[in-house]
Amino acid sequence: MNIQTGVPRPSTQAEDFLEDLVEDLQVPVSRIEQAERSYKSLGGWLHRPNSTVRDLDPNVYVQGSFRLGTTIKPLNDQEEYDIDSVCEFGRVGKGSLSQAELKRRLGVEVEAYRRSQNMTKPMREGRRCWVLDYADGAQFHMDIVPAVPNGRDTRLILEARRMDPRWAATAIGITDNEVWNYMIVSDDWPRSNPKGYADWFRSRMAVAFARRKQRLAESARASVEDIPDYKVRTPLQAAVMLLKRHRDMMFVDRYSDRPISVIVTTLAAHAYAGEETIAGALLSILSRMEAYVGRTNDGWLIPNPADPLENFADKWGKHPERARAFFEWLGAARRDFGQAAVLLERKTIADQLAGSIGHGAAHRAEARRSLDAPRPGLLRTAIVPPAAASATPSFGSQARVPTKPRGYA
Incomplete structure (x- = not known):
């Protein structure tokens, strides 16, 4: 003692x-590499020549426990890994379009990506994100949160309240279909900062x-x-x-x-x-x-x-x-x-x-x-995602019914 x-x-x-x-x-390295390939592959899809959002400079990155290196295996084989990701559009601001419109535009591309990959489960809509369910063998689903840069406004808000703005530069505005102004153009978006939290x-x-x-x-x-x-x-x-x-x-x-x-x-x-x-x-x-x-x-x-x-x-x-x-x-x-x-x-x-x-x-x-x-x-080998050799995921087409994810950070 x-x-x-x-x-x-x-x-x-x-x-x-x-x-x-x-x-x-x-988490087994193979699972980590699958997860990384999945969001990198989606990012590549959004930047293809005929993408409808390419001009908005989409950047897909992982957040949550996969970013922190604290992900653990599910309790059993019936549970799935929840891969939390963000699609941050670098060339659009909160005052340019509504949360609903940004989410709709991303949803069109995510659905097109799903079809191109022959994924059998339909795309789902969450409160803040779109959800892709991968097949058996992958044992995970991916949440994709639409976002826009919000570092400047977050810093101003925190400084006005005399709060620590040290991590504010990477702050983002995210979509949420339960907030009052979801359908209208507004400078007031829900805030998040997964990169700042990880830093x-x-x-x-x-x-x-x-x-x-x-x-x-x-x-x-x-x-x-x-x-x-x-x-x-x-x-x-x-x-x-x-x-x-x-x-x-x-x-x-x-x-x-x-x-x-x-x-x-x-x-x-x-x-x-x-x-x-x-x-x-x-x-x-x-x-x-x-x-x-x-x-x-x-x-x-x-x-x-x-x-x-x-x-x-x-x-x-x-x-x-x-x-x-x-x-x-x-x-x-x-x-x-x-x-x-x-x-x-x-x-x-x-x-x-x-x-x-x-x-x-x-x-x-x-x-x-x-x-x-x-x-x-x-x-020991940590669980921070290693660099993947390929940007194209290789998952089966057999349907999988997801269960409630057991972790976030």
């Missing part, structure tokens, strides 16, 4: 076990990331520039993955109450203090997460670091059961990981965590290596 903080001191066996557990939870998240682990990349370069006798980012996985990324799997298991039958991934990720990144090991980071984060949950006269406050006017906990006021669920989960995660962290045998650790992270995952992690031959966690 760390007397100053009250955080258990993890055993070497527990640290090794958690490294192997994270390796089991990470903030990376800033929280920048020192650990640089150290690990340097060590990898030295071990490979290569330059730092030769080591791709996806080869590096930081303790913060690993801790978020573990927390999300624990959350998923705890709320498997209470999905609407589960703490949303962006809240888990944001609080973990705030609480991370540069710890060098996964177990150390996880236990330290769990001990401090609560400190970054604020209270206001209207309820609870967890600001978006990239846009402090957005409150990730804004639903907790109308749904107090969600706030209760968060603190219930936090207490359970502290207990489960804290008890496992001090154990000295892999089987005992696996048995301790099996109920909270899944029996299959726990016992696969137990079997990954013997205690006599631990592998350096530094050389």
